[in-house]
Amino acid sequence: MxxxxxxxxxxxxxxxxxxxxxxxxxxxxxxxxxxxxxxxxxxxxxxxxxxxxxxxxxxxxxxxxxxxxxxxxxxxxxxxxxxxxxxxxxETPVPKPSKIICIGTNYADHVKEMGSKIPDYPVLFSKFTNALIGPEDAIHKNVQTEKLDYEVELAVIIGKEAKNISKDQAFDYIAGYTIANDTSARDLQKRTPQWLQGKTQDHSTPIGPWLITKDDIEDPGNLNIQSYVNGELRQSSNTKQLIFDIPHLIHFISHLFTLEPGDIILTGTPDGVGMARNEFLQDGDEVTLEIEGIGKMTNKVQEE
Structure with a gap:
């Protein structure tokens, strides 16, 4: 559905x-x-x-x-x-989630291209609802950043309250899946050890175009995932490359704090981001994201 x-x-x-x-x-x-x-x-x-x-x-x-x-x-x-x-x-499928939880460095090839190390635990950060936009909205490029980056991600939507969930139980707590662009102001993200200021700019994170209920995705751990900028393929991978898979993430997060219906988990991005290529988004650029079994989402970049 x-x-x-x-x-x-x-x-x-x-x-x-x-x-x-x-x-x-x-x-x-x-x-x-x-x-x-x-x-x-x-x-x-x-x-x-x-x-x-x-x-x-x-x-x-x-x-x-x-x-x-x-x-x-x-x-x-x-x-x-x-x-x-x-x-x-x-509009974005869940307009006002109580939490937007993002996972950093969760594809090995992306870890390598960013010069990072494979983490021992999932790297968590957050966004606020001010960042969320719909699948037809423009991505706002904040005037403070010169290094706006794209990141295609599989997003998991929580379907019921989850606390201290085992990996075997994890899929029972999922509503479904959608596409997210974890756009990142890299220059703002990197100027302090905490990433938040580069991750939750106003009107910067499109999610959509719809939620595919979990029963319609046979294996979310084996989906092709791509991003394109102005028609050029930039990222191409598969969710089987996730370092920490979806059951692990729900298990790990739910032992830290309670997940609630409508909460969104952005599961990480594969290699090919603009930071590694030194190619950043500019006013008028068109970003298309595609995930197998879900569909496509295209947004234009607009200078604030």
């Missing part, structure tokens, strides 16, 4: 949760409401229209969403709450 957060292109439009069906987005709240009125489904409550409310009780809500998709053929045709993808604005 492809879950999206979308807005209608009308004044005062709100973020809403939808599902991609072919070339269309179906509003889940309205579809569920219609099916209940038609007597095709019965539940004591309706699916929320708010994405963040949907994620707070993800497992129950996604089960109802699956039932909605099974009955979509009985919706009125045309259904007034079905929209073509190019009729709406896609």
């Amino acid at each position: 492809k879950l999206v957060t979308y807005q209608l292109t009308t004044p005062f439009a709100e973020n809403r949760i939808g599902v991609v069906k072919g070339d269309n987005i179906i509003d889940l709240h309205e579809a569920h409401s219609t099916l209940v009125k038609l007597g095709k489904l019965y539940h004591p409550f309706l699916l929320p229209y708010s994405p963040m409310e949907f994620y707070t009780n993800f497992q129950q809500h996604v089960a109802i969403a699956e039932e909605v998709l099974e009955h979509v053929s009985v919706l009125p045709n045309p259904f007034p709450y079905s929209f073509l993808l190019d009729e709406v604005r896609l």
